[in-house]
Amino acid sequence: MAGTPRKDEISGVDTTGHKWDDIEELNNPLPRWWLWVFYASVLWSVVYWIAMPAWPGISDYTKGMLGYSQRSIVQNELAAVKASRAEWDQQILNSSLEEIVKDDTLNQYALAAGKAAFGDNCSGCHGSGAQGGKGYPNLNDDHWLWGGSLEDIHTTIAYGIRSTHEDTRVNDMSAFLRDEILEKSEISDVAEYVMSLSGTATDAQAARRGEELFVDNCVACHSEGGLGNRDLGAPNLADSLWLYGGDKATIVQSISYGRKGVMPTWEARLDPVTVKALSIYVHALGGGE
Amino acid sequence: MSTKLEDIVRDATIEVDAVNKKENRTLYKKREPIFPKRAVGQFRRLKWLIMIITLSIYYLVPFLRWDRGPGAPDQAVLIDFPGNRFYFFFIELWPQEVYYITGILIVAALLLFFFTSLFGRVWCGYSCPQTVWTDLFIAVERWVEGDRNARIKLHRAPWSLEKIGKYCLKHTIWLLIGIATGGAWVFYFADAPTLFVELFTLQADIMAYSFVALLTFTTYTLGGLAREQVCIYMCPWPRIQGAMMDEDSLQVTYKLDRGEPRGRAKKAHDDESFGDCIDCKQCVVVCPMGIDIRDGSQLECINCALCIDACDAIMDKMGTPRGLIAYDTDANLARRIAGKAEQFTLLRMRTVVYAFAILFVCAVMSYVLVTRSSLDLNVLRDRNPIFVKLSDGSIRNGYTVKILNKERSVRQFAVSVDGLPVETLKINDIEDNGAAPIVEVKPDSLRSVHLFISVNEADLASASEPVTITVTDTENGNSVTYDSVFIGPEK
Numbered sequence: 001m002a003g004t005p006r007k008d009e010i011s012g013v014d015t016t017g018h019k020w021d022d023i024e025e026l027n028n029p030l031p032r033w034w035l036w037v038f039y040a041s042v043l044w045s046v047v048y049w050i051a052m053p054a055w056p057g058i059s060d061y062t063k064g065m066l067g068y069s070q071r072s073i074v075q076n077e078l079a080a081v082k083a084s085r086a087e088w089d090q091q092i093l094n095s096s097l098e099e100i101v102k103d104d105t106l107n108q109y110a111l112a113a114g115k116a117a118f119g120d121n122c123s124g125c126h127g128s129g130a131q132g133g134k135g136y137p138n139l140n141d142d143h144w145l146w147g148g149s150l151e152d153i154h155t156t157i158a159y160g161i162r163s164t165h166e167d168t169r170v171n172d173m174s175a176f177l178r179d180e181i182l183e184k185s186e187i188s189d190v191a192e193y194v195m196s197l198s199g200t201a202t203d204a205q206a207a208r209r210g211e212e213l214f215v216d217n218c219v220a221c222h223s224e225g226g227l228g229n230r231d232l233g234a235p236n237l238a239d240s241l242w243l244y245g246g247d248k249a250t251i252v253q254s255i256s257y258g259r260k261g262v263m264p265t266w267e268a269r270l271d272p273v274t275v276k277a278l279s280i281y282v283h284a285l286g287g288g289e
Numbered sequence: 290m291s292t293k294l295e296d297i298v299r300d301a302t303i304e305v306d307a308v309n310k311k312e313n314r315t316l317y318k319k320r321e322p323i324f325p326k327r328a329v330g331q332f333r334r335l336k337w338l339i340m341i342i343t344l345s346i347y348y349l350v351p352f353l354r355w356d357r358g359p360g361a362p363d364q365a366v367l368i369d370f371p372g373n374r375f376y377f378f379f380i381e382l383w384p385q386e387v388y389y390i391t392g393i394l395i396v397a398a399l400l401l402f403f404f405t406s407l408f409g410r411v412w413c414g415y416s417c418p419q420t421v422w423t424d425l426f427i428a429v430e431r432w433v434e435g436d437r438n439a440r441i442k443l444h445r446a447p448w449s450l451e452k453i454g455k456y457c458l459k460h461t462i463w464l465l466i467g468i469a470t471g472g473a474w475v476f477y478f479a480d481a482p483t484l485f486v487e488l489f490t491l492q493a494d495i496m497a498y499s500f501v502a503l504l505t506f507t508t509y510t511l512g513g514l515a516r517e518q519v520c521i522y523m524c525p526w527p528r529i530q531g532a533m534m535d536e537d538s539l540q541v542t543y544k545l546d547r548g549e550p551r552g553r554a555k556k557a558h559d560d561e562s563f564g565d566c567i568d569c570k571q572c573v574v575v576c577p578m579g580i581d582i583r584d585g586s587q588l589e590c591i592n593c594a595l596c597i598d599a600c601d602a603i604m605d606k607m608g609t610p611r612g613l614i615a616y617d618t619d620a621n622l623a624r625r626i627a628g629k630a631e632q633f634t635l636l637r638m639r640t641v642v643y644a645f646a647i648l649f650v651c652a653v654m655s656y657v658l659v660t661r662s663s664l665d666l667n668v669l670r671d672r673n674p675i676f677v678k679l680s681d682g683s684i685r686n687g688y689t690v691k692i693l694n695k696e697r698s699v700r701q702f703a704v705s706v707d708g709l710p711v712e713t714l715k716i717n718d719i720e721d722n723g724a725a726p727i728v729e730v731k732p733d734s735l736r737s738v739h740l741f742i743s744v745n746e747a748d749l750a751s752a753s754e755p756v757t758i759t760v761t762d763t764e765n766g767n768s769v770t771y772d773s774v775f776i777g778p779e780k
Contacts, residue, residue: 029317032320240680284739286739
C-alpha cells in the first residue's frame with residue numbers, strides 16, 4: 001500500500017511510503033556509477049543500432065554497418081559443411097561398396113547419408129522405417145525379389161524395376177485368368193498348392209491337383225517347390241513372407257491378373273554417391289546378405 | 290509603504306524546511322573514495338598468507354603435469370571442450386558425468402553455509418576472489434602512492450606530473466595483474482605451456498585473446514576501480530548469509546560493553562568513567578569498506594578483521610588488554626552484559642545439520658567415484674518398424690547398442706542376451722563366432738553397433754518379453770547390463 005514517506009527512526013533513511021504487511025521500503029539512493037552504467041547502456045544501444053541490423057521498415061530493415069546477418073552465417077556454415085563433405089564423397093565414389101562397409105568411418109558416413117536420402121526419396125513408398133506395405137517390399141526382412149547383396153541392392157536402386165532405364169529389372173507374372181491360360185477352378189487349385197508350400201493350405205486334394213498345374217505353368221520362373229528365382233525376380237513362394245498377401249483371395253488375384261510392381265530408376269535423379277549410400281543403408285537394415 | 294508589506298511578509302513567514310527540499314534530495318549517491326590505512330598484526334599476516342596460497346593455486350595449477358599415458362593430455366587440471374573431457378588429476382570426466390560437478394558445487398555451497406554459521410563471513414573476509422584481488426590492488430596502490438595520508442594528499446592535490454605519473458604507474462600495474470589473471474584463466478582450457486608460447490607469439494586462438502581481454506577488464510574494473518562497491522551493491526551473498534548466521538556465529542565485533550562510553554578523556558585523564566575505546570578511529574581508517582565497526586553488525590562489513598589488528602596495536606600501546614574489537618558472538622555480548630561468563634557454542638543444530646549434509650554428499654560422491662565403471666552401455670530399441678517378420682517365420686528386433694570404453698586401451702566386448710530363447714544374434718559386419726559377437730572399441734571412445742535378435746514366433750510367450758543385454762570385457766570379465774524388451778505380434 002502506498003502511504004506517506006517518513007523518516008525511518010532506526011536507519012535515519014527516508015522510506016518510499018510503500019508498506020506491505022508492515023514492512024516498509026527504505027529509499028536508499030542508488031550509487032551514481034549505476035546511473036553512468038545506465039547512460040553507457042543507452043549509448044551502446046545507439047552504437048548497436050548503427051552497427052547491427054536493428055530497425056524494421058515496411059519492406060526491409062536497417063542492415064547495420066557490420067553487415068551481420070544470421071541467414072548468411074547459416075548459409076556460410078552450410079557451405080562449409082558441404083565443402084567438408086566433398087572429401088568424404090570423393091572417397092565413397094572411389095571405393096567399392098565392400099570397401100566402404102569395411103571402413104568403419106566411411107561406413108558411418110554412408111549410413112548417415114543413406115538414412116537422410118532414404119527419408120527424402122524412398123520412404124514415400126517403402127515407409128519411413130523401410131517397413132513397406134502391400135505391394136511395396138519390406139526392406140528390413142530377408143526376403144529379396146532381386147537379391148540382397150550390396151551389388152544387387154545397388155543395381156535395383158540405380159536401374160529400378162520396370163523403369164525407363166534401358167537396363168531396368170523386369171519380371172513378367174502372367175495374368176493367367178485374363179489371358180485365358182487357366183480356368184478359375186484351376187487357379188483356385190494352384191493357389192491351394194502355393195499355400196501348401198508354406199503350410200497354410202486348407203484343401204489337400206485341391207493342392208495335389210494344383211501341383212500338376214504348377215509344374216506346367218509356374219516352375220519355369222518360380223522354380224521347383226516354389227523356391228523362386230532371383231535372376232528373374234520371381235519370389236520365393238515357400239517362405240512365410242508375402243508382398244501382396246498370403247490369404248487365398250489375394251493369391252488367386254495375383255495368379256488371375258498378374259502383378260507388375262514398379263520402382264523408378266534413381267541413377268538419373270540421384271548422384272552416384274547417394275545411390276551408394278542408399279545401398280549401404282538398405283543393406284544394413286537387417287536383411288542384407 | 291514598506292511597513293505594511295513587511296508586516297504581511299512577517300505574518301506569512303513560518304520557520305520550516307520543505308520535507309523534500311531540493312538540496313536534501315539525493316537520488317544517486319556519490320561514491321566517497323576510501324583510502325584504507327596499512328594494518329599490521331596477526332590477521333593481516335593471515336590474509337597475506339591466504340592471498341599467496343590462493344593466488345598461487347590460481348596461477349600455477351594449469352602448469353601442473355599429470356601423466357595419463359599416450360594420447361591423453363598431461364595437464365593435471367584441464368577443461369577440454371573440443372575433446373569433451375574434464376581432467377582433474379586422477380579423475381577423468383565425460384560430458385554425461387557432469388553430475389560430479391553438480392556434487393562439487395553442492396559440497397562447496399554446504400561448506401560455505403557451514404563456515405558462515407560457525408565463523409560468520411570468513412569467505413568474504415579472506416578467500417573471496419573479490420577480497421583477494423582488491424587486497425592486492427590496494428597493496429599496489431599503497432606501494433605506488435604511499436599510505437593513507439599520502440594518498441589522500443595526492444588525491445586532493447591539483448594535477449601535476451608527479452600525480453599523473455603515479456596514477457599511470459598504478460593503473461599500468463593493475464592492468465598487468467588483470468592480464469595475468471585473464472591469461473591464467475585460459476590456461477585451464479588448453480595445454481598451458483603451449484598456449485603460453487602461443488599467446489606471446491600471437492599464434493593463439495582469437496577466443497583465447499577475447500577471454501584474456503574480458504577477464505583483464507573485469508579484474509581491473511572490479512578489483513581496482515569498483516572494490517567495495519561490488520560487495521555492497523552487486524554481491525547477493527551479504528544479503529543471503531543472514532539466513533545462515535545466528536546469535537552464536539562468530540563475527541568481527543566491537544565489544545561495546547567494554548568500550549563504551551568512548552572518549553579521548555580516558556587517554557588524557559585516565560578517567561575511569563570512560564570505557565576502553567579511546568575513539569582514536571584507527572579501526573575506521575584501516576577499513577577497506579569505509580565503515581565504522583563500532584556501529585555494530587553491518588551489511589557492508591566483510592569481516593576482514595583488519596580493524597582487530599588496528600585496535601589491538603592501540604590497546605598494546607595503551608596497556609589495556611587486546612580484543613576490544615574481536616571475533617565475538619551476539620550471545621556472548623548479552624552474557625557479558627548480564628554478568629555471565631562467555632561461552633562459544635560450536636555444536637548447534639544448524640552446524641550439525643550442515644556438517645552431516647556435507648559428510649553425506651561427500652560419502653555419496655566418493656562411493657559413486659570409486660565404484661565408477663570404465664565401461665558404459667546404452668541400448669536403444671528400434672521403433673520403426675517395431676519388429677520384422679523373417680522369411681522363416683521368426684521375429685526379429687533391432688537394437689542400437691552404444692558401448693562406451695573409458696579406458697585408454699582397445700577393448701574387446703562380448704555381447705550376449707539373456708531372458709529369451711534366442712535363435713540368432715547378429716551384429717552387422719561382425720563375424721559370428723558361434724557364441725556371443727565380439728565388438729572391438731577403440732580407446733577412450735564410444736562405438737555404436739546395430740544388434741539384431743531373432744526369436745522363433747512360437748517361442749514368444751507374449752507380445753512384449755523382457756530381455757537383458759550384457760556386454761562383457763573379454764579380458765577382465767567386467768560387464769554391464771541393460772534391460773530392454775523384445776516385441777512381437779499380438780498373441
